[in-house]
Amino acid sequence: MTDVEVERRGSAVWIRLNRPERRNAYDAPMAHAIADALEDAAAARSVVITGSGGSFCAGGALTGLAQPTMENMRGLYRASLRLLDAVRQCPRPVIAAVGGAAAGGGNELVVACDLAVAARSATFGQTGPRVGSSPVMGATNVLATQIGEKRAKEMAMLCRRYSAEQALGLGLVNEVVDDDALEARVAEVCAEIEALSPRYLEITKVSSNVWWNAARDSFSTGLGMLVQAVGSPDMVEGATAFLEKRRPRFPDPA
Template sequence: MTDVVSERRGEVAWIRLNRADRMNAYDQAMADELIHAIRDAADAGVIVITGTDKAFCAGGFLANLQDPDPAELRGMFYNSLRFTDEIRNSPLPVIAAVNGAAAGGGNELVVACDLAIASDRATFGQTGPKVGSAPVLGGTNLLAAQIGEKRAKEVSFLCRRYDAATAAEWGWVNEVVPHDELEDAVTRWADDLLANSPRYLEIAKVSSNLWWNASRDNMLQGLGMLVQAIGSDDMVEGASAFMQKRRPQWPGREPKGSSS
């Protein structure tokens, strides 16, 4: 099975995350495939990233965190930054066609894309502190430029889920459409982009990367902290609790309802 499927529709390159069995969560190898797919689309006019089945992307594959291999996990963390760099450094407009749940690193993928069109079935949110991680590649920094600092902190600290209508109201996405009309709506946006000068679209994109560029050093610092925390009790417990569908018992914090 190919983890990332690429398809050309005229001048539009559709890149589809293709691991429905794990809600399109990515590991290091899948992140590599996404990087290559974006690079291979350099001769298109517009890039669209979407997901297979009911999810857009559930972020990094959490099974990797239960018994982490430090080298593998370090590679996945830094590949996450590399594929978002590919999106931002591509001369082409990149549209997220959010067909379902965008959680954790999947939400940060939406944040990294230039534009985002969402199905009315889509949901958004971060998972980091709830599962033994932190959203340092967009959730704690660039998202604040898109929806405001207080709201971004709410998203990254509390790990709640937000519907598509809320995402549109906050400026998280550009448009929400009925689920069955998502690909048609994205195609219309792509056609509007293709009617404009590719040279000046690139200039506009490079100039609009102001907040991404300002956030990138912070992202690298955050990645460094995540790497140092690989194998920590909090990481293992958070990932284990998520995979086992139970409430985490954080080290040093008494279980809810206990008394001394």
């Protein structure tokens, strides 16, 4: 199985996350493969990120977090940061075509994309404090510029799930379409982009990154704090509870 499938469709490059058995959650090699595909897509007019098997992306894979090591976690965190940076540094508009769940880092991937079209089946939300982590690469900072601070804190702290229509109302996605119309509608958006100047779209995108760039240092700071928490009781309990499909029992604060 290829973790990441890359296809040229006319003027657009489609990047498909292809680990449906884990809802397209990525490990470090898969995150690097997605980043490589984004960096290789500069000659296209637009880029689409989507998922296979009825999911968009469940973020970073949690299978190793019940017995984490500093080395492995640093690798996953750095790969995650490279992936999101690659979305923002890609000179072409990057569109999230969201079907099924966009959870945790998958929701932050939607935050990073320039545009997002959701199928009606799509759901959105963060998982950090529920699974012994924190969404420091988008949801605790940039998300507030997209949906407002109180709503962003609600999403990041309370780990609620939001429907596609709710995400549209919040401003997290641009539009919602029927599931069977998702790829066709995104292809129409790509055709719309094809009629525009690549040079001036790139200038527009670089200029629009002002809030992302302002928050960028906080990503590294947040990841540093996450690394220091590797192996903590909260991390181990959160990941173990997730894998065992039960409610976590976090220790009381010291």
